Amino acid sequence: MAPQEAATHCPYCALQCGMTLRHVEGRVEVHPRQFPTNRGGLCQKGWTAAELLDHPDRLTTPLLRDRTTGELRPASWDDALTRITDGIRDIQARHGRDAVAVFGGGGLTNEKAYALGKFARVALGTRNIDYNGRFCMSSAAAAGMRAFGIDRGLPFPLADLGRADTLLLVGANPAETMPPLMRYLTEQRDAGGELIVVDPRATATARAATRHLQPLPGTDLAVANALLHVALTEGWVDHDYVAARTTGFDAVRRVVAGYWPALVERLTGVPVADLEATARALGTGGRVVILTARGAEQHAKGVDTVTGYVNLALALGLPGRPGSGYGCLTGQGNGQGGREHGQKADQLPGYRRIDDPAAREHVAAVWGVPADDLPGPGVSAYELLDSLGTPDGPRALLVLGSNPVVSAPRAARVEARLRSLDLLVVSDLVLSETAAIADVVLPTAQWAEEDGTMTNLEGRVLRRRALREPPPGVRTDLAVLTELAGRLGSPGRFSADPRTVFDELRRASAGGPADYTGVTWERIDDRDGVFWPCPSVAGPDTPRLFVDRFPTPDGRARFHPVEHRPAAEEVSPDYPLYLTTGRVLAQYQSGAQTRRITPLRTAAPGVFVELHPDLAERLGVADGDELRVTSRRGELLAPARLTPTIRPDTVFAPFHWAGTGRANSLTNDALDPTSRMPEFKVCAVRVEKVG
């Protein structure tokens, strides 16, 4: 008997707002729930999330591409699974095990992310698995790992934001991307705090700030080094902290000595006075928090840019100081948990490295397979997508919880690579743009139909609770993976029961950096979630990291000197403008879900290009005119939206739409050398009026 009510969380972003789902007159109603992340708030996406449950576009039967007509046709589960397993066997027999690849998502529950990683390594035996979180969190993750020895988005609870004297947001627009988080920022500002936003656009968040720095896209790193330069010259560096808790400061000091404010003003366009005032607010505030998000991270120098802000935080003595610190605002619903349990090419559960022999032994023992049978590290998301169907690349791909045809950089190329596959399998709720070009489409359960856990932007492990069973014809991803593993004759044991999978995940994570051993469903139920690391059931969890030491071999955080460098693609006479991309409030990620929800479609009906009235005047463009935006990789057609909130040398387009409105047709696939993050946030374009 299904319950009449379920206390769960929103299906969308990493804030994971608490919500209660109820059956009311044959429909599912969403009600906001008091929870520390949202304090009873919900944005329009959350309120309307249930509209997809019984939506006419919902997939309720597998689809198979007819080999003669080329069309997708409804099929039985048995036929669909047979086509998949026959295809996998055939391709692996001809091209080797790595010829079958897996692409996951940051929206999958911990259980599904874990099972997917295990399925790839054990059932498929492929090294080729990565996920769309590579496009989201990877730069902050890499910077956090190398500085702190751990990667948890926020090393402190959200409530600290509301109490900060100074809060610096770099490339973050929570007013649109996670609106209920703004309650903390309002609280912070009402208490007299300084809220400083760094963004090339005067976003809704920037307009709510006490100070807005509006740098040229791709120059956030230089801003960070200039802020530290000023902190040094003004004597705001916490030398005691630096001496006691860090290593490597001297090298950073000598690098930032070369970033005096006037030099950086010229690079970034941020006035010296603003750099100085910002440094003062950071350097003289009591409780000071520095946060980055995609604006700083989605660059070919994303890791170094985040490192610049981590260096600043360390020099000011923030990490581990009560009420202060550095953090990153994770994007996707399970962007945190999804990167901890083995979807990443180089990773095993518990944030272990797949090239670490001890980690392999431990995880292989939990999985019941020889460690030597586990494949090694694969390549990152974009490299994986870019290699599909090429002579040395995979011939088959399984996609869960992702829509790369819309969300990947240089999307036209990625779409062509996906089309070149011998077998593309997509599991989704609706016929996403990626599902539409698949050979096999599997209808999967929605958030209100599954149990499991998510780990939010604070590192807080939460419970997703089912209100109802999936509709007839729909299966959960766990059930499908288990069935496929069985049909493939996989070693090890797979389970369709999320709690069983979670208990196995706990054992697999034991002793790793992201240790979930002590996180039980009961313990999560008893309170508002459990913060990892939590190495024992009897012991405490960890709401605040770094209080006494950093999880590095010597317990100290590490400075890394970082230098500014130009964007991978700078403007030129043919492509004279910068393009930056991002989100709007009423849509989520590739839009496969939110574009189908009427109130959201009404609020944000389609793509647009933001440009400054001065630029529009020079181009002879009026508000609403249809524009063609062209980069070296493709073009976008969209109406002009004139606004003084953007720099006149930069245009903006949201990336939620497909077809001719696909902003990612333009974006640059240059990758960060460490995180392999593509440069979504800046490329060179030309803008013309159509007709």
Place this chain on the structure above:
Amino acid sequence: MTGRIIIVGHGMAGARLAAELAARPGDHKVTVLGAEPHRAYNRIMLSNLLAGKVGESDVELAGAAGQTVDVRLGVAVTAVDRADRTVRTADGDRIGYDHLVLATGSRAVVPPLPGLDPVALPERVAVFRTLDDCRRILATAGGARRALVLGGGLLGLEAARGLATRGLDVQVVHPVGHLMERQLDPAGGAVLARTLADLGVRTRLAVAATAVAAGPDGVRLTLSDGTGLDADLLVLSCGVRPETGLARDAGLTVDRGVVVDDRLRTSDPDISAIGDCAQHDGTVGGLVAPAWAQARVVAGLLTGDEPGARYRPQPVVTRLKAAGIDLAAMGEPNPVAGGEELTFTDPARGTYARLLIDGDRLTGAILLGDNPSVGTVIQLFDRGAPVPADRRSLLLGRATGVPAAAPVTSPALMPDATTVCQCNTVTKGALVRCWRAGARSVGEVVATTRATTGCGSCRDAVEGIVKWLSAVDSVEVGA
């Protein structure tokens, strides 16, 4: 490109080149010979050192990392033998090179005044150029009360400001009728002089120095009007001259600086010159940005990393920034024929702005005081980008960015289509319709429309509209 590269000079240009070379691929062997015994340091920060805000270690710059660079400090080069491609050092070494880069910098000019021996300055008198100069100034400034600075250019004013920050009574003597005359017009110079006066730096303009008399008890500067000024310290800031002795002795083409082409090559293709000592297209250096750009070009060429690299001078932006002073000056101080000139002066607040425009491009700009558009103006000038049709944004405030917050108007005046709650897309009209449908409290309106339930920042607005609705019986709502 394989080879032994010698860099003469370990200042900001030479050190940067060494770092650029070390960061690039190739099996070149780099030797840096620096006459000064210090690590590379940031000259721009020396005024902070004078002001006592930072210590010497804080001005150190990152050196070249790696095994391929051998930095030898305190080693002066005495000669270049181009025939057998070697350099000789003061300690008698002879070092061979495949390519030589001169980054010898410049030295401070000591004016030809009675009482000043350029080889051995008298006590209480110093130039302001190097870390050693700084030490010399600070050694005297410790017990000093009054300081004079001869020369009201950028460096002189930075020195003056630094000394004033230490609490000294500072006076600047400048032979021209206004300060920084190469960058500023007289009106701008006058506002700057007032700003300095407020910070404790007085100025004596349009008067030349004629003699210096320095002794253990003080220094006296005699002026062309017959008066004299007494102080405990005199800082000379009368310009710099490229250090070209080595190049001249080696027979390279030297004008004011060592003459180089777009690849920074001297008249000998195996020798390059960068930074203050180099003269490119008739212009000698003096600023860090061009020196670093030149270092990048030379590194690209020598390593074969960027064989097409060529030096293209950027326009010069002069920036004087210290507590209480914010000056940016760029381009020509005089308008071109037929050009536009826009000015804004607010002497009480020390604000002065002057933009020179030809067509739709900036040819020059002076921004002094609180000018929020300074970053935008500099970038427009740098790129030669067109200025906005409405020039006021550049003169008076942000050209881009935050529009003024919408004033809190009466709900009666708010159009129905205005979105009150962004998070849930709730318009004023929707709130009114909700009221007319029977909702009679904020709670009821919120429950129906979901306004305020996202970020919560529209709470006041929604409460205001509900209050207005309860006060007004009949409200017409548009479709």
